[in-house]
Structures are given as C-alpha cells and as structure tokens.
Amino acid sequence: MMLQAQSTTLSALLLQEERHYLFGDEANAIKVFSEHSAENMEKMTMWMFSFQEFANYHEEVVEIAHSILYRFLLTPAGAESMQSATEFQKASIAAFWISTKTYEFVQLPREVWEAITRNTYTTPEIESMESNILSAVGWLVNPPTSYAFVREILELLPTDFVTDDQKQHILELAYLQCNCSIGEVDCLKVPKSTIAIAAVVNAMEALAIPTSPVLAALAGYASDEPRLCAEWCFEVPEIQACLMSWMKDCKDFFDDETVIETEQHGNLSSEPPHSPVTVMITDDERN
Numbered sequence: 083m084m085l086q087a088q089s090t091t092l093s094a095l096l097l098q099e100e101r102h103y104l105f106g107d108e109a110n111a112i113k114v115f116s117e118h119s120a121e122n123m124e125k126m127t128m129w130m131f132s133f134q135e136f137a138n139y140h141e142e143v144v145e146i147a148h149s150i151l152y153r154f155l156l157t158p159a160g161a162e163s164m165q166s167a168t169e170f171q172k173a174s175i176a177a178f179w180i181s182t183k184t185y186e187f188v189q190l191p192r193e194v195w196e197a198i199t200r201n202t203y204t205t206p207e208i209e210s211m212e213s214n215i216l217s218a219v220g221w222l223v224n225p226p227t228s229y230a231f232v233r234e235i236l237e238l239l240p241t242d243f244v245t246d247d248q249k250q251h252i253l254e255l256a257y258l259q260c261n262c263s264i265g266e267v268d269c270l271k272v273p274k275s276t277i278a279i280a281a282v283v284n285a286m287e288a289l290a291i292p293t294s295p296v297l298a299a300l301a302g303y304a305s306d307e308p309r310l311c312a313e314w315c316f317e318v319p320e321i322q323a324c325l326m327s328w329m330k331d332c333k334d335f336f337d338d339e340t341v342i343e344t345e346q347h348g349n350l351s352s353e354p355p356h357s358p359v360t361v362m363i364t365d366d367e368r369n
Contacts, residue, residue, distance in 0.1 A: 092234040104273060112156065122167055123265060123267075130143075130144045130148075140186070141229065146225060151215075154177065159214055173211055175195075179212060184224055228278045232281060238299035252282060253285075256284070280319075283296070283297070284326065
C-alpha cells in the first residue's frame, strides 16, 4: 500500500491559510460581541443555511460568508455592525451575497434578494455594504475552507486503501461536521485545516476505517512547519471532541442522514427561506 504523492493544492491551501486567513487575539472581540448577540448570530447562520438549501448552493458558501463577515467586523469599518443589530443583519446579507458570487456559477436576480429582505434593504443599500466589506477585507474573499481541506486530505488516501463508496461516506460525515462548526465562535481561532483533519479522523473512526494512512500522509506537511506540527498534534484531538459536541447541538437543524450534494446547480427549491428581516431582532424592535 503506497501513500499518494503530496498534493500541490493542499500545500497552496495551507500557504493561503497561513498568510491571509488565520485569526489571532483580535478574534476575542468577536467572542465578546457574540456573548451579547448570540441569538442573532445563530439566527443569521441558520438563515444562510436555509437560503443555501433554497438555491441548491453548496454549504461552502455559508462558511465563506462567515469568514468574510468576521474579518469585516474586526476592521474599523465593521465596528458599527457590532454595535447595531440592523447593521449586523445588513452586513451578514452582504457577506453571504459576496460568497455566492465568489463560489457559485449561477446567481440569483437582484429582485430575489430584495424580495427575501421584504424590501427592507434595497439593492443599492446591499451593494453599498458589499463595497464597504470588500474594501475593508482587502478583497480577500476566497478563503481556504474546511470543506476544501477535507477534499484534499481525502485525495491523500491510498487508492487501494478505501473504496469509492467508503471515501464518499467519509466525505459526507466530514462535511456534516464542517457544517456544524460554522458559526461556532469558540473555533474562530482554529485553522480550517485543523477542523478538516479532525472531521476526517472522526468520520474514519465512525466508519471503523484505520486513520494511520491519512495521518502518515499529513505528517509530511507538518514535519517542516512548527505551527502545523503543534496544531495538528495537540489541537486535533480537542477539536474532534468539539465537533462531536457541536453535531449533537445542531441535530435539530441537520438531518443525520443528509446526503451531501457536491454538484452546483443553482436551481431554486420549492420552499423559499424565511426573510432575514423576520428571523432576528433589529434595533427598531428593541426600541
């Protein structure tokens, strides 16, 4: 049994993550914000997932949207959005809009976005917030996601070690864990590569598939990188436990038997999502 050659794509994703998309101590501001606005943050996350399902988009757009939103909130331009529920709502919608433009081939008409917000926000208002976000985050809107890392990690598995069906099952279980990690502020500082490894290892253990081959393949990436070695050796077991806990917490939202759709369609389903205007408390409602 031979290990697959190192993936140049995985190397590129790790480099991209290291250079542009790791959160440091500044992420504590998001945690403080979440303690005061946990309900609204959770509701907007669920709204994004409902919209993603409605448009048959990949779950990855939700993770990308969160990356964009959180990095925006940590800039001076995003400070107002952490003070105002209405501005936070608008920023969340705009970040999700940006993520769909980044990831999906098929875009919904502007009229659909206005209708979903029940015309509370006009297209120019969303576009203005979009422009503010793009400028604030330096147009870094294509982060390496935990889903992307999962796909590349699975490519390292020896071809004679798992069947195609087994690999698909690992993918589905790992994706489900990635879903449940989105919006969890406690893992904001955790690199997406670490979340992906923990999700894959959990999935393989759940399917009674030995994890040594994938861990051996990953060791080659960590050997020359002290950061990766430390994170993957010490953080992965902790994140594995967190992912299992989060899966239990979101069991009411995700169906345990959900089959992950990996193709991009962009066709609308029959049930439209609730308007974000109706799912969270705004400043007007507080007053």
